[in-house]
Amino acid sequence: MTNTHRHLVTQLYVAVVTLLGFALLLGSLPEVARQPLPLLLFLAGCAGLAQRFPVALFRNSDVSVAFAITFATLLLLGTPAAIWVNLPSALMLWVASTKGVLPAHRGLFNIGSFSLSAATAGLVYSALGGSTPPADFVSALPAMAAAAVTYFAMNSGLTAMAIGLSTHSSVRDVWRVNYAWMVLNYLGLAVNGIALAGAYLAMNIQGMLFFLAPLVIARYSFNLFMAKSREVREQNHRLELAKSQLEESYLNTIAALVAAIDAKDHYTQGHSKVTAHYATLTARAMGLSDREVAGVYLAALFHDIGKIAIPEHILNKPDRLSSEEWETVVQHSSVGSQIIAQITNLRWVAPAIRHHHEHFDGSGYPDHLQGDQIPLTAQILAVADAYQAMRSKRPYRQPRPHQEALAELRLNAGTQFSPQVVEAFVQAISTEVTPLAEKLPLRVAEILHVSQPQF
Numbered sequence: 001m002t003n004t005h006r007h008l009v010t011q012l013y014v015a016v017v018t019l020l021g022f023a024l025l026l027g028s029l030p031e032v033a034r035q036p037l038p039l040l041l042f043l044a045g046c047a048g049l050a051q052r053f054p055v056a057l058f059r060n061s062d063v064s065v066a067f068a069i070t071f072a073t074l075l076l077l078g079t080p081a082a083i084w085v086n087l088p089s090a091l092m093l094w095v096a097s098t099k100g101v102l103p104a105h106r107g108l109f110n111i112g113s114f115s116l117s118a119a120t121a122g123l124v125y126s127a128l129g130g131s132t133p134p135a136d137f138v139s140a141l142p143a144m145a146a147a148a149v150t151y152f153a154m155n156s157g158l159t160a161m162a163i164g165l166s167t168h169s170s171v172r173d174v175w176r177v178n179y180a181w182m183v184l185n186y187l188g189l190a191v192n193g194i195a196l197a198g199a200y201l202a203m204n205i206q207g208m209l210f211f212l213a214p215l216v217i218a219r220y221s222f223n224l225f226m227a228k229s230r231e232v233r234e235q236n237h238r239l240e241l242a243k244s245q246l247e248e249s250y251l252n253t254i255a256a257l258v259a260a261i262d263a264k265d266h267y268t269q270g271h272s273k274v275t276a277h278y279a280t281l282t283a284r285a286m287g288l289s290d291r292e293v294a295g296v297y298l299a300a301l302f303h304d305i306g307k308i309a310i311p312e313h314i315l316n317k318p319d320r321l322s323s324e325e326w327e328t329v330v331q332h333s334s335v336g337s338q339i340i341a342q343i344t345n346l347r348w349v350a351p352a353i354r355h356h357h358e359h360f361d362g363s364g365y366p367d368h369l370q371g372d373q374i375p376l377t378a379q380i381l382a383v384a385d386a387y388q389a390m391r392s393k394r395p396y397r398q399p400r401p402h403q404e405a406l407a408e409l410r411l412n413a414g415t416q417f418s419p420q421v422v423e424a425f426v427q428a429i430s431t432e433v434t435p436l437a438e439k440l441p442l443r444v445a446e447i448l449h450v451s452q453p454q455f
């Protein structure tokens with residue numbers, strides 16, 4: 001269908017609905033004229049007011065309770081009166097809805113669609129044996145329910161068709177998105193309509209007023225609720241924003257800390273990142289959870305941050321360290337864990353940093369832990385750290401070849417390292433063929449994202 005063709009079809013459709021609606025209005029006029037005028041005016045006024053003050057929902061939509069009045073009219077006075085009571089409601093929707101004044105064709109279409117909906121609902125009601133007014137409410141219930149469903153189907157279907165035609169979208173999709181959720185709402189309003197009709201039969205207009213009061217109160221409290229939930233949504237949005245800003249500044253802090261370690265120790269520049277890479281590979285190979293892998297990664301990034309406390313002349317000394325200097329150097333793991341423990345979001349990785357120089361046989365530092373006493377993250381970190389150290393150039397030696405470094409790890413498995421971790425490391429590194437340089441971006445954000453809810 002071409003655009004012009006579609007436009008013509010839309011116009012034709014709108015015109016037909018409008019004309020049918022006006023024909024129904026005119027055709028039902030003689031019958032309406034015979035109805036009690038005060039009641040008719042009262043119902044029409046209520047319907048207009050209900051449409052004028054709809055309940056605002058999220059996403060710029062709103063619902064009106066006018067259908068309850070229309071339905072009560074249908075039951076009490078019959079289809080012609082329901083068609084006419086719908087008129088002020090459609091007019092209000094045209095000129096005074098929350099969306100402002102609608103274009104003429106839409107205003108006229110609404111009058112048509114309201115009239116058609118009332119007419120078909122009335123038809124179904126009487127076809128199923130419903131009388132006006134209902135002689136027995138209980139036995140008329142199936143007819144009432146069918147009439148309410150028909151009204152909703154007609155009203156929503158006619159409008160969905162108009163929207164679908166004018167926006168080139170599937171009518172079924174338009175209906176599903178905009179109207180499907182209203183089914184229960186309409187049924188609830190139908191129940192209100194039935195109650196209103198019953199109240200009138202029992203106590204005339206005073207009875208209806210008595211029943212309208214809860215509707216007014218419901219609208220008021222629902223509006224209050226919507227205003228409150230809008231406020232809560234806005235607050236949530238602001239919180240989300242603040243949280244992401246906080247996360248960003250936290251990541252910046254991490255980046256600054258890593259840069260600080262690198263700047264301090266000339267010989268181990270980039271060491272932390274490479275170690276973090278190996279440690280992550282090993283942790284994954286050992287089947288650790290995402291949070292644990294994140295912990296290993298972060299701990300590896302910061303494992304030598306305690307070196308900040310070591311004087312540079314010791315850190316960059318090309319010769320053997322004196323025992324005094326060595327005493328200073330070994331403090332870096334406990335100092336590092338203390339530094340990291342100051343950062344709330346990183347506190348949980350501090351033990352891995354404290355114990356990354358513990359030996360499997362208990363001969364390491366600072367706490368001489370052994371075997372399973374050493375946190376697994378620290379055991380992994382120790383292996384990755386040692387491999388990376390052997391593979392890098394030092395002032396006093398060349399990098400050691402890959403196979404030689406692995407042999408060294410295996411030789412010390414059971415004494416310095418956990419045999420299980422060494423095996424996992426060897427496994428992980430042998431399947432890792434991608435050039436290292438491409439694998440080193442700081443993926444903290446990604447990792448934090450995975451483990452964030454548990455922070």
Ligand SMILES: [Fe+2]
Nearest residue numbers: 303304356357
């Ligand atoms: Fe270290």
